[in-house]
Structures are given as structure tokens and as C-alpha cells.
Amino acid sequence: MPEDKKLRSAEWFGRKGKDGFIYRAWMKNQGIPEYEFKNKPIIGICNTWSELTPCNAHFRDLAESVKRGVLEAGGFPVEFPVMSLGETLMKPTAMLYRNLASMDVEESIRANPLDGVVLLCGCDKTTPSLVMGACSVDLPTIVVSGGPMLTGRHRGASIGTSDIWRYHDDIRSGKIMDEELLTIEAAMCRSLGHCAVMGTASSMACMVESLGLSLPGNAAIPAADSRRKVLAQLSGLRVVDMVREDMKLSDILKREAFENAIRVNSAIGGSTNFVIHLLAIAGRIGVPLKLLDFDPLAANVPLLANIQPAGKYFMEDMFYAGGLPVVLKALDSLLHRDAMTVNGKTIAENYEKAECYNDDVLATLDKPFNSVPGLAILSGNVCEAGAVIKPSAASAHLMVHTGKAVVFENIDDYKARIDSDELEVDETSVLVLKNVGPKGYPGMPEVGNMGIPKKLLDKGITDMVRISDGRMSGTGFGTVVLHASPEAAAGGNFSAIQTGDLVTLNVPNRSLTVNLTETELAERKRNLKPGEPVATRGYVKLYIEHVEQAHLGADMDFLRGGSGSKVSKDSH
Incomplete structure (x- = not known):
């Protein structure tokens, strides 16, 4: 952090008089010694854990890994909850509440003594809502996704969420009875994590990695794999240095980052929901991006990821094949190679040593899985x-x-x-x-x-x-x-x-x-x-x-842009 710039949290914990007394005293009732507040970056862990969001049900455990990294780097972690959007259970639709959750995130970050933020997100709308809210505050921020669930297995075949639509038609035509459906349900969702295919959740995890908001490899590590916890700890470690370097979201989310993400989404056959969420994020961070900008960027990008629903494999297979860095490396000639990422390296530096271990899962530009764009x-x-x-x-x-x-x-x-x-x-x-x-x-x-x-x-x-x-x-x-x-x-x-x-x-x-x-x-x-x-x-x-x-991204008209990190009123 520049020597002339003091920590934002010092506006709370470095205060003298009544206000400083209140800020510190009430935190101490949790058994926190005074030195934790002195000259240490306070890192907020924005957690969308909820038992009503099954995709994110392992996030309390994941948050502990983030905390270890923050403490290791000399920061002080504070975990806080925000509204969690469970795609499978919320009625009438989780999308109705994406903007509300983004407001919760924005105001929670701005109102509290935080110097940096780790966003824990997994289920579809939790990723864009957290990123949108954080963009409107613009503190040093890193994203940790929850990871896909392990591939389902039923009668010797691999299955995932995309098969729901096939099973639905089979039920309507009488090919599957209710008794078998109960067996399929248990076989499909057999581990922690979000959908095992390139659905919206996986597309959002790929989006944040291609934007440069997560550490390399974040997108595809299965939730049940111990390496997901390692990535979480390394993210906690890194965000403390981001605070010291004063590396904010606006330093990463340039026009070039958005263009990279659009090309990557086409190459992976990502969700169409990517469009509406990326437009909303651009509106929050102030990058001019229009719907018609997507087509020329995506039109010449063939499908490289042989992942359901456009292909036959699953996110677990994508991880074993080398993950998103392999896709990024394959797209090297089409990307803005100098786009900065949260680890302080360019995106090209991050994928430079990527190696593909299964070219049937992740193809190349000269031999794509499908020449049709995504x-x-x-x-x-x-x-x-x-x-x-x-x-x-x-x-x-x-x-x-x-x-x-x-x-x-x-x-x-x-x-x-x-x-x-x-x-x-x-x-x-x-x-x-x-x-x-x-x-x-x-x-x-x-x-x-x-x-x-x-x-x-x-x-x-x-x-x-x-x-x-x-x-x-x-x-x-x-x-x-x-x-x-x-x-x-x-x-x-x-x-x-x-x-x-x-x-x-x-x-x-x-x-x-x-x-x-x-x-x-x-x-x-x-x-x-x-x-x-x-x-x-x-x-x-x-x-x-x-x-x-x-x-325009289906954001609220009054939420476009941001109010920054300064609290408008400052007294007790």
C-alpha cells in the first residue's frame, strides 16, 4: 500500500474518543485483542452460505480456508452474510432478487470497516450479484467460486443437470416412471457444489476467471476436491497484498477484460445468462458495453470445450484436462494478453504454462470441437x-x-x-x-x-x-x-x-x-x-x-454506476 495512504478501516478502529471506543469495545466482546485492529488490513469475507442454497452449502468450511490465508498474510478476516440466491428453490425466480442481493452486498461492504473483500459465490445469481455490488464500492476484491459438484452416475452412465430436460420429456412421454426418477435424483447430485455442466454457475465461474477477478484455475476445481480449499486459502493470502498495493476492481475491469470474457464464453459454450450478467457488471463499473458488442467478439470463436449441454463431458473432466487456463491459452491470438488480473500478473502470464491433458475435452482453434460459435x-x-x-x-x-x-x-x-x-x-x-x-x-x-x-x-x-x-x-x-x-x-x-x-x-x-x-x-x-x-x-x-x-442487463436504473467506498454520514 502506498506509504501516504492509510487503511480504510483506520477510520473506525484508529479513532480516538467515543467513536473509537465504541468501534473497538464491541468488537472485543468476541475475544479479539486490540493489536488485531492496528495497522492490519481488515478483510471482509462476503459469504452466500445458506442451507436454502444447496450449491453454496459448503461455504462455511470454505470461508475457514480463506481466513487462514488472510491471517497468514498479516490481515484480519471478518466473515459476514449477505442474501443468498438459491436457483433451485427460490420462487418465482432467483433472478428477481439478483439486484436486491447486489444492494445488500454494496451497502454491507461500504458501511463496514473493510479494506478488502473476498466474495464467496457459486450458485448462478450469487456470482453476478456479489460482483455487481462490489463494483459499486470498488475496494480490492477477489472472487472464490464454490466449484462444480462431482459428475453424476446412473446405470453406468455419466449424468448432470442438462439431463433434467431429457428426463422431463421422457416422463411426459411415459418412458420413465416416478420410482426410477427418485433413483436418478440421488445419482445426479452426489456431492457438494453447483451444477456439474457448463450451466450458468460454471459459466459465471469461468467469467470471473477470464475477467481476471479470481486466481488461475478457480473455475473448474470440483467443490469436493481439496484443491478448492487450497485456492480459497491462497485467495485470502493474495487479497491482503491487493490492499497493500491498492489494487481495486476498477484497475482490473477494463474494456479489454470484458472483451476477453466474451470470447471465452463463446469458446466454452457458456450460458446465455452470461450476457445479461456481464452487461449489468459493466454498468456498475462504468465500462461502456452494449448487447451488439457481443456478436462481433464471439462470432469467430468456435466451441473448444466439449462440455454439456453443448458437448458430452462435465466440469470435473474439464478440470482434469487442465481447466480454463487451457482454454485461455488456446485463445491466445484472440485475447488481450496484457489484461491485468488479481494476482498482479497479466492474463497471458497466468496461462503461459497451461497444458492440456485431454484434447477430446478441450480442443484448439485449429481443431475445434465444434466450429459453431457459442x-x-x-x-x-x-x-x-x-x-x-x-x-x-x-x-x-x-x-x-x-x-x-x-x-x-x-x-x-x-x-x-x-x-x-x-x-x-x-x-x-x-x-x-x-x-x-x-x-x-x-x-x-x-x-x-x-x-x-x-x-x-x-x-x-x-x-x-x-x-x-x-x-x-x-x-x-x-x-x-x-x-x-x-x-x-x-x-x-x-x-x-x-x-x-x-x-x-x-x-x-x-x-x-x-x-x-x-x-x-x-x-x-x-x-x-x-x-x-x-x-x-x-x-x-x-x-x-x-x-x-x-x-441493458436488467439492473435497476438507479443502481447503475456506484457510490464508491466513502460513507456519506460519519457519526454515532
Whole structure:
């Protein structure tokens, strides 16, 4: 730390008089001696542990490893809880609360005597919410992910979360009975950690490593592997030096870091949710990033990671093959090699010695696993501000497709009619689900990968074009267009599409259009009746009134940017 810069925590513990007395005395009731407060970096461990977030249920143990590192480096660790977002249990959707959790993180960091922060995150929304909140304060910060669970095993086969969608269709078609499903449940989630595939949680772990916010190798170490604890301890060790060097988030999160992350996400076949979260993080740290910036960066990056849902292997296999540093090294010619990372080295220095141990799991640019990129951004009169699709997880024969729309006005309409024998639909149809965007649901749930109508499943149809203003789980797959923006509830053209309209998806041309004139679209929108208010009080009302559209990251309009680390009022 520069000699003329004193520790932020000294504003609390270095005080004389009544205030200093109060700050120190009440901390001492935990048995902390006075010297712990003197000239030592106070490191906050921001913990999303919760038994209601099963992916993060091992974080109390992981926090102890972080503490050992902080103490070893001469810092003093203080663990504190923040709102934890469990993807599997929270209703109506964890995404509704991402911005609320980011507020909790931001205010908890700013209000307390912290010099640096370690973010413990794993389950999908815990990573972006913690990073967003920390960016708005901008202290020295390092991320420790919880790690993926071990690969599931059932009847001699490897299974993971992506298989849920296959099992769901098998149940609907009568191929699997409830008794077998109970066995599969236990076989799939057989260890600590988040999803074992390249779902959103793993994509977020890869995101923070490619942004430079974690130590090398963070993304793929399984939660049950002892090396996850070693990385946590080393992270605690490093963050103390970051405080002394005054290395803040804004020193790392430059435009080049974001561009690196976008290219990496395409190469790993990462979740489409990556887009909406990265946009929100950029908005907090003040880096200008637009939805349309993603496509030229991702378009020429083939799929290198043969990981489900786009491939056949699992995150555990990715770790054994060499982890994300191998992917980064393979992308060397496409990356900003001088981008700085939290360990004080450039990203190129971090992957320089990476070695691939299984090229069937992690391929190279000249011999990619799949030449199809992992992300494409679409434009057109269906989505004036854009939409996203994951070509690497879609069907090649549907990349250029025109079909008649089968429209579901909301999620209840979809559930009521999708398996009805009376539903007028065939394999050429385009399923359209409205009012599942940020405002419409509210919270933008992961329902975009609609199930195939039962009458088509019975014919052996396994994929068709599906479009929504909602999201899809990173574990999902299929020819699914997501994040159509502006959403139906915000009055976008998407709201005007009707059953029978001809919709054309052309991924090579990056277009999504409906065969209607601007005049026809405008007339239809004028005749739409406003819906009933979804909420009249509380956070949900605040969210609906202030959430931005998907192409802006679905953050709250008043949360963009940050207030820094200074406390506005300073007295007792």
C-alpha cells in the first residue's frame, strides 16, 4: 500500500474518543485483542452460505480456508452474510432478487470497516450479484467460486443437470416412471457444489476467471476436491497484498477484460445468462458495453470445450484436462494478453504454462470441437433492441427457418395448452412465449426452453424454434431464442405477435423477423389492453418500476454506476 495512504478501516478502529471506543469495545466482546485492529488490513469475507442454497452449502468450511490465508498474510478476516440466491428453490425466480442481493452486498461492504473483500459465490445469481455490488464500492476484491459438484452416475452412465430436460420429456412421454426418477435424483447430485455442466454457475465461474477477478484455475476445481480449499486459502493470502498495493476492481475491469470474457464464453459454450450478467457488471463499473458488442467478439470463436449441454463431458473432466487456463491459452491470438488480473500478473502470464491433458475435452482453434460459435445476437422487428441464441446448443437444420407462430400470452397459458391435443401445432411451427421478461413475470425466469408439445414428442420431434422474452437455464439446450427486447410487458413489438404470423429465424444473418409491416405492428400495439398490476407494494413493486430491459442487463436504473467506498454520514 502506498506509504501516504492509510487503511480504510483506520477510520473506525484508529479513532480516538467515543467513536473509537465504541468501534473497538464491541468488537472485543468476541475475544479479539486490540493489536488485531492496528495497522492490519481488515478483510471482509462476503459469504452466500445458506442451507436454502444447496450449491453454496459448503461455504462455511470454505470461508475457514480463506481466513487462514488472510491471517497468514498479516490481515484480519471478518466473515459476514449477505442474501443468498438459491436457483433451485427460490420462487418465482432467483433472478428477481439478483439486484436486491447486489444492494445488500454494496451497502454491507461500504458501511463496514473493510479494506478488502473476498466474495464467496457459486450458485448462478450469487456470482453476478456479489460482483455487481462490489463494483459499486470498488475496494480490492477477489472472487472464490464454490466449484462444480462431482459428475453424476446412473446405470453406468455419466449424468448432470442438462439431463433434467431429457428426463422431463421422457416422463411426459411415459418412458420413465416416478420410482426410477427418485433413483436418478440421488445419482445426479452426489456431492457438494453447483451444477456439474457448463450451466450458468460454471459459466459465471469461468467469467470471473477470464475477467481476471479470481486466481488461475478457480473455475473448474470440483467443490469436493481439496484443491478448492487450497485456492480459497491462497485467495485470502493474495487479497491482503491487493490492499497493500491498492489494487481495486476498477484497475482490473477494463474494456479489454470484458472483451476477453466474451470470447471465452463463446469458446466454452457458456450460458446465455452470461450476457445479461456481464452487461449489468459493466454498468456498475462504468465500462461502456452494449448487447451488439457481443456478436462481433464471439462470432469467430468456435466451441473448444466439449462440455454439456453443448458437448458430452462435465466440469470435473474439464478440470482434469487442465481447466480454463487451457482454454485461455488456446485463445491466445484472440485475447488481450496484457489484461491485468488479481494476482498482479497479466492474463497471458497466468496461462503461459497451461497444458492440456485431454484434447477430446478441450480442443484448439485449429481443431475445434465444434466450429459453431457459442453465442449470437439477433436483430429485427421481433426484437428491436436485440435477442440472444446459443448456436452451439441448437439444431443445425433450424438455423434458417420460417414457421407459423403458436403464441402463448403468458406462462399460465403455456402450461394450460402445451400438451393439449387441440393445440394446432406441427414441427415447423415457432413457439412464442410472451410476458416472461423482467417486468412481465416479473423477474425474467428460466422458462424460455419451452417443452416440445406432447403430440410432437410422440412423433419423435426433439427440437423446434422457440422464442421468448425470458431466459433459459445454462444447463438447457435447443433452438431457443431468448431475451427478446423490449419485452412484451414493456410494449415491444414482441407483444404484438399473434398465432399464425410467419416468423423467420436466420442465425447466419443474425435476424429475427415477423412478416408484418411497421404499420401493422403499431396498430396491434395500440389495441393491446394493459395488464393488471403484478405488485402493489414492497421490493417487487420497486423492481417492476425500475428494472431495465434485458439488452441493458436488467439492473435497476438507479443502481447503475456506484457510490464508491466513502460513507456519506460519519457519526454515532
